[in-house]
Amino acid sequence: MQAEFQALKQHLQKVIVGQEALLDKLMIGLLTGGHILLEGPPGLAKTTAVKTLAKGVHASFQRIQFTPDLMPGDVMGSEILDVNSGQLSFVKGPIFNEIVLADEINRAPPKVQSALLEAMAEKQVTAGGQTRALPELFLVMATQNPLEQSGTYPLPEAQLDRFMLHVTLDYPGEDEELEILRRDRAHHFGVDEEQPGAFLTPQNVLLARRAVAEQFVSEPVERYMVALVTATRKLGELDANLDGVLEVGASPRASIALLHAASAYAWLQGRDYVTPDDVITLLPDVLRHRLIVSFSGRAQQWSADSLINRIIELVPVPVPDAAE
Numbered sequence: 001m002q003a004e005f006q007a008l009k010q011h012l013q014k015v016i017v018g019q020e021a022l023l024d025k026l027m028i029g030l031l032t033g034g035h036i037l038l039e040g041p042p043g044l045a046k047t048t049a050v051k052t053l054a055k056g057v058h059a060s061f062q063r064i065q066f067t068p069d070l071m072p073g074d075v076m077g078s079e080i081l082d083v084n085s086g087q088l089s090f091v092k093g094p095i096f097n098e099i100v101l102a103d104e105i106n107r108a109p110p111k112v113q114s115a116l117l118e119a120m121a122e123k124q125v126t127a128g129g130q131t132r133a134l135p136e137l138f139l140v141m142a143t144q145n146p147l148e149q150s151g152t153y154p155l156p157e158a159q160l161d162r163f164m165l166h167v168t169l170d171y172p173g174e175d176e177e178l179e180i181l182r183r184d185r186a187h188h189f190g191v192d193e194e195q196p197g198a199f200l201t202p203q204n205v206l207l208a209r210r211a212v213a214e215q216f217v218s219e220p221v222e223r224y225m226v227a228l229v230t231a232t233r234k235l236g237e238l239d240a241n242l243d244g245v246l247e248v249g250a251s252p253r254a255s256i257a258l259l260h261a262a263s264a265y266a267w268l269q270g271r272d273y274v275t276p277d278d279v280i281t282l283l284p285d286v287l288r289h290r291l292i293v294s295f296s297g298r299a300q301q302w303s304a305d306s307l308i309n310r311i312i313e314l315v316p317v318p319v320p321d322a323a324e
Helices: 002-015 020-032 046-057 072-076 110-122 157-161 174-188 202-213 219-231 252-268 276-290 295-299 304-314
Strands: 035-039 061-065 077-081 088-092 099-103 124-127 130-133 139-144 163-168 246-248
Touching: 002 020, 002 046, 002 252, 020 035, 020 046, 020 139, 020 163, 020 202, 020 252, 046 061, 046 099, 046 139, 046 202, 072 077, 072 110, 072 124, 077 124, 088 130, 110 124, 110 139, 110 157, 157 163, 157 276, 163 252, 163 276, 202 252, 219 252, 219 276, 219 304, 252 276, 276 304
Parallel strands: 035 139, 035 163, 061 099, 099 139
Antiparallel strands: 077 088, 124 130
8 A cells, every 4th residue: 555655656756846845744634634734935836736646546626716705605515596496405515525725725704714614623514504524535735825925814723723734835946946947848848748647546545544543653652742742831841931932832633633644654654653753753744833922932033933943852852762
């Protein structure tokens, strides 16, 4: 099963230049069923990566462009009157797909965000007094523009907490951008005729999720995960200089997300056990969107990422013998 996932990743690498971390996080989301929030300026292939992933899994896919005038019914679906029968019938919205790309999610109004929250948290949609289940594979991969751009709004805390990972992207290096130019030219003139195939099926993905859930995690590594997350709620006890720099720390949902993400990452590396290094690798993406830096913290030039790095320094890492 791991070979098929590696083949899928290799295909993604043929389509997306660089962005190795992005591809890893997309695979982790697929393996855990955890929703992914991608943040970065336009033009970094966020949409292309998600579309290519959906094709590689042979999953039903729908892109939803979030705009300020979007209504909940446009996403979830609504009841329509049948003029012939005089009865109301429910027409499913684009949310009823296995992989949903919520493009520019932070441009949507609060009503849409509230409706989306139920789908992400419960994998169901309630409309017209009836609750309807979403596909078993259901996964939301959302893109978000940096908040400094006009027309963007911060997502509600409850909504952010439903994303397992928040991945931030930056511009490619010069060599990578040169490769992008060459690939685009080849594609434009029809030089590359390779058509994307389906490397996996939704059933394969669900079986792999069970394998990931069976990864071995020793008690010292479990305690290390919990210590990292709870440190966000008592920074002042770890370092008196950090007292009051956070308004809100991470909830136990962050510990669960960290466990799932680290287990999937280890599985992708071909291991059946989780190490402290796996935990450290995934910690920034798990915590970044769950921390709210206070006014005092911002005045001291602290950011969520810099605080996460400081937490990694402060919390003792389990010794290798105990971790394994």
